[in-house]
Amino acid sequence: MLKDLVLKNRTYRRFYGEEGISRETLLELIELARLSSSGANLQQLKYIISNTPEKNQMIFEELKWAAYLKDWEGPVEEERPSAYLVMVADREIGSNIYWNHGIACQSILLGATEKGLGGCMFGGFNKENLKKKLQVPDRYEILLVIALGKPKEEVVLEDLGPDGDIKYWRDEKGVHHVPKRRLEDLILDL
Known part of the structure; x- marks a missing residue:
């Protein structure tokens, strides 16, 4: 898929x-x-x-x-x-x-x-x-x-936090974290 x-x-x-x-x-x-x-x-x-x-x-x-x-x-x-x-x-x-x-x-x-x-x-x-x-x-x-x-x-996707920080980061185990905006945050209902 x-x-x-x-x-x-x-x-x-x-x-x-x-x-x-x-x-x-x-x-x-x-x-x-x-x-x-x-x-x-x-x-x-x-x-x-x-x-x-x-x-x-x-x-x-x-x-x-x-x-x-x-x-x-x-x-x-x-x-x-x-x-x-x-x-x-x-x-x-x-x-x-x-x-x-x-x-x-x-x-x-x-x-x-x-x-x-x-x-x-x-x-x-x-x-x-x-x-x-x-x-x-x-x-x-x-x-x-x-x-x-x-x-x-290992790369992990996670929801963007309330602070809006989009910067990726690594934890103490070396796992790479990537904040992503939520789908509903991308839609403009005009």
Whole structure:
């Protein structure tokens, strides 16, 4: 059921780093994005695949992990992602990406969840450094990075408290808590 898949598709930041992800699996996930809707059918999204320790390290160094967890620098080496997909827009095809990257990310992450994997989307990273490290030609703009791996952490959804604080947090056992607004709080009966 789709709802079950959506509920399992959480943002994971700690993984079983020794569990690799094959290029074939990454291509299957990109195929889901390729088959998804694209604004004006431009299809200008392209992907840089990383599933080797050396390339993964280059990408990891440029990411900004979990802004709300002020005392956490990111996962320790053995809990780092096994793979990354760096999503870029080909500006020679079109400059307006519409909502394409969001649709593509959701397709990729739902596909990863179905395969027993998890991921984390990054909009916070040093774009210029990453572009240089990966030698990305000027025609491409890096939009975001998707980290992928076998999840090592538990993520729990809970109702937003009366204080309205939306910041995620970890308890003393390392369980990651994510406050969510109630459905009735999202509906405008005008």
